[in-house]
């Protein structure tokens with residue numbers, strides 16, 4: 183009846199856009215906020231650290247790093263990480279294995295317990311260690327008499343670091359192991375493999391990427407831990423002062439170049455860790471994809 | 477191998493997955509466990525394979541008590557519902573796993589392992605896929621690789637949990653015939669879990685109909701069709 187041309191044309195879509203996509207203005211705004219946040223919270227402090235370290239020239243910075251205190255702090259921090267990280271890798275694997283491969287009462291409670299070090303202030307954790315193993319405590323007094331002091335010595339610092347960094351590996355592993363289930367392990371058992379062989383050839387390869395992330399995070403935190411270590415170490419220069427502790431002491435003494443040079447080294451260690459992780463991820467992208475659920 | 481299940485029960489906390497069941501599986505039989513979801517089929521299969529221990533009762537292999545044997549000692553070729561292939565290993569390594577896991581004294585040399593794996597790949601009619609990873613295979617191919625992996629250990633019996641579960645109708649038909657052929661060739665006592673009554677009836681020599689942890693009827697497919705023992709069986713096989 184009516185002429186087709188008189189019908190209102192349907193409204194033309196403005197542009198083809200996926201349903202989940204925001205308008206360009208919103209997108210630009212979000213990107214701006216993200217970049218600004220990164221700049222203020224991440225890049226600016228990084229630049230400040232290195233700028234302050236080099237404020238009096240590279241020579242002064244290097245020289246301050248060659249001081250006895252700085253060298254001792256670097257050595258101590260590396261040693262503590264070298265002890266605590268493997269310990270927590272083993273603890274973390276054991277805890278995650280136990281939680282995900284067996285059914286038992288109180289499982290949820292145990293998972294909460296693993297997170298405890300995250301919710302307890304490190305200072306409180308340090309105080310607990312002092313309380314339990316200090317020279318005035320029963321155990322501590324005996325250990326000191328045996329010539330094996332815990333508090334204000336290496337064992338105490340390791341204990342504090344292990345406590346604070348305990349959750350990293352386990353937390354990284356538990357969701358991965360739950361997701362992967364027990365079927366592959368059971369298959370290996372039916373094929374005649376012993377428990378240890380199953381762990382070595384099936385469980386470990388399946389969790390190795392999660393394990394690596396956990397270990398890297400654990401390592402970063404172990405080298406950077408301040409609160410708990412400050413309490414248990416006694417901050418003895420050249421003996422129990424780790425890098426973070428030494429940085430704080432030097433800063434308080436207005437040794438700005440020394441403090442920031444050491445801070446720059448600590449930052450570099452963290453950056454190297456991140457770089458390592460990224461390289462591994464790029465190199466093994468196929469394999470990481472393959473170990474996901476098929 | 478002749479398998480006897482003697483008054484086996486299984487309790488998970490307060491749920492009874494199996495109320496005492498007894499079953500006699502003659503050597504070389506192809507047996508289907510058939511029943512609705514939750515009737516205890518998987519539980520019975522896992523107890524046979526040694527992945528689960530019964531709360532009470534005995535299992536006899538060729539007349540000998542096998543109840544206490546560990547999963548490794550059972551030497552059951554087990555095919556899991558989701559196949560459970562080792563995702564970080566190639567197909568070749570998957571199939572070779574059981575042979576490599578043997579103690580040194582009984583482990584075949586490298587060349588012999590490679591030869592056996594190749595033979596199994598030919599048996600499942602996938603001779604070319606040894607170098608692939610499980611996530612590069614179709615569902616039907618994965619199922620056949622899982623079967624080859626289970627056969628590699630020269631098992632005493634074959635246990636399959638819903639081997640055709642997640643596959644489309646055409647692939648199921650092919651694999652059904654494949655399982656029949658492999659069973660006839662190896663002569664292994666084979667137990668498979670089936671959801672689908674048509675599958676069980678067509679493929680098996682002996683069908684075990686289960687419901688709520690009990691065995692409703694045991695018999696040849698034709699007998700069960702002709703003389704269902706209860707209303708449950710009649711309804712289930714005509715559903």
Ligand SMILES: Nc1ncnc2c1ncn2[C@@H]1O[C@H](COP(=O)(O)OP(=O)(O)OP(=O)(O)O)[C@@H](O)[C@H]1O
Nearest residue numbers: 488491492493511512513514515516517518519520
């Ligand atoms: N590990 C377990 N813990 C607790 N209950 C379980 C466990 N495994 C099985 N059950 C219970 O035992 C009963 C039998 O389970 P089973 O897996 O044997 O059933 P099924 O016949 O294989 O079912 P489907 O066809 O759905 O696979 C179910 O009620 C189930 O909830």
Ligand SMILES: [Mg+2]
Nearest residue numbers: 517518519669
């Ligand atoms: Mg089942």
